[in-house]
Amino acid sequence: MAGFKFRHEDEAIHHDSFNILKLGKNLLLKGPTGAGKTRLADDLAAEFGREMVSINCSVDIDMESLLGFKTIEYEEGQQEIIFVDGPVIRAMKNGHILYIDEINMAKPEVLPILNAALDYRRTLMNPLTGEEITADEDFIVIAAINIGYAGTMPMNEALLNRFNVVEIDYVSDDALLEILENQSLQDNPDVLRKLTDFHKDLVTMTRQGQISKESSSVRSLLDLSDLSTLIPPDRALQRTVTDKLDNDQEKTAIYNAFKLHFE
Ligand SMILES: Nc1ncnc2c1ncn2[C@@H]1O[C@H](COP(=O)(O)OP(=O)(O)OP(=O)(O)O)[C@@H](O)[C@H]1O
Ligand SMILES: [Mg+2]
Known part of the structure; x- marks a missing residue:
């Protein structure tokens, strides 16, 4: 199809x-x-x-x-x-x-x-x-x-x-990889893999109630993926995910998960 x-x-x-x-x-x-x-x-x-x-x-x-x-x-x-x-x-x-x-x-x-x-x-x-x-x-x-x-x-x-x-619940990492490959401007396979691994952690944190559902949205990940082609990944994260949140604990949890993959 x-x-x-x-x-x-x-x-x-x-x-x-x-x-x-x-x-x-x-x-x-x-x-x-x-x-x-x-x-x-x-x-x-x-x-x-x-x-x-x-x-x-x-x-x-x-x-x-x-x-x-x-x-x-x-x-x-x-x-x-x-x-x-x-x-x-x-x-x-x-x-x-x-x-x-x-x-x-x-x-x-x-x-x-x-x-x-x-x-x-x-x-x-x-x-x-x-x-x-x-x-x-x-x-x-x-x-x-x-x-x-x-x-x-x-x-x-x-x-x-x-x-x-x-x-409809959020997608698995394999499905997300396919979505990013099809819809995102990012074409570096290494970055795409890191993004999907990071997303997997976000979904786990969402299921455990550590962070809100919005943070693991495919839409945010697509934005993050696109923006990371032009600005440093940690700033892209801020613009597309963490700065939407009011709760500092949530922000820190997400930032720490991100660092595991992007540093
Ligand atoms: N499972 C998916 N497969 C393909 N693309 C997806 C999927 N989930 C999200 N997207 C992409 O993420 C973006 C947001 O998706 P969409 O607008 O359909 O979300 P939504 O569920 O309608 O959200 P909202 O409730 O905020 O309206 C779109 O660019 C869409 O192409
Ligand atoms: Mg909609």
């Missing part, structure tokens, strides 16, 4: 996600920040040959940002009120993939509007127009939920019940 960039030693992640969508069921990707949820969703959209429409619930989404808004159009001197379809309605009508990022961060009163679209009814009653929309048969929904960082909220039960869940 050339071109698809999501990599994980647990091949069931991709396989099961693919098959959940193949059956037209809603997929919820659960995992820490930078673990590849959006990457996987993008790859799946490409595999199914569907366009993906994204909404982000961490910003202040409301009914209008989901469903659309009314506006006035002038045609031949005549005023006309028209409704501009928002991302949810566009995805439903055109059979796109709707990607709902950080779905647990949405205000509780907003998302129940989607309940009928997400179950066997596959319809949505647009309260802004009174129109009932029936989803195209290609319409599918992928949602993502961040676990392990402050401010995350549990997901509404009725909503959660409508999804099939796939959890």
Whole structure:
């Protein structure tokens, strides 16, 4: 499957996600920040040959940002009120993939509007127009939920019940090596090996509760790997990993692990 960039030693992640969508069921990707949820969703959209429409619930989404808004159009001197379809309605009508990022961060009163679209009814009653929309048969929904960082909220039960869940944990060192080889600017095999060995230590420290999950994110490691092509590795570490942390103990633990590999 050339071109698809999501990599994980647990091949069931991709396989099961693919098959959940193949059956037209809603997929919820659960995992820490930078673990590849959006990457996987993008790859799946490409595999199914569907366009993906994204909404982000961490910003202040409301009914209008989901469903659309009314506006006035002038045609031949005549005023006309028209409704501009928002991302949810566009995805439903055109059979796109709707990607709902950080779905647990949405205000509780907003998302129940989607309940009928997400179950066997596959319809949505647009309260802004009174129109009932029936989803195209290609319409599918992928949602993502961040676990392990402050401010995350549990997901509404009725909503959660409508999804099939796939959890993504951080990758093993071999998978990370492949990701860095494919996606990072760094091409020195020695540095890449050191970075993946360092990442292995980070994952161990995360599992032991010594450091937070964000620190072993693939995203940070990619940044570290890229930056280390231009600035000294210890400074690259500071910019991409340690200076994001407030806790000095965590910073020291990470720095010590780094020194083991890079000095
Ligand atoms: N398992 C993976 N395979 C391939 N690339 C990955 C993987 N995990 C992370 N990445 C890369 O790391 C970066 C972050 O990944 P992505 O944006 O998909 O994370 P995310 O889980 O959606 O994070 P967030 O919850 O913060 O949105 C991207 O550049 C992505 O290509
Ligand atoms: Mg994402």
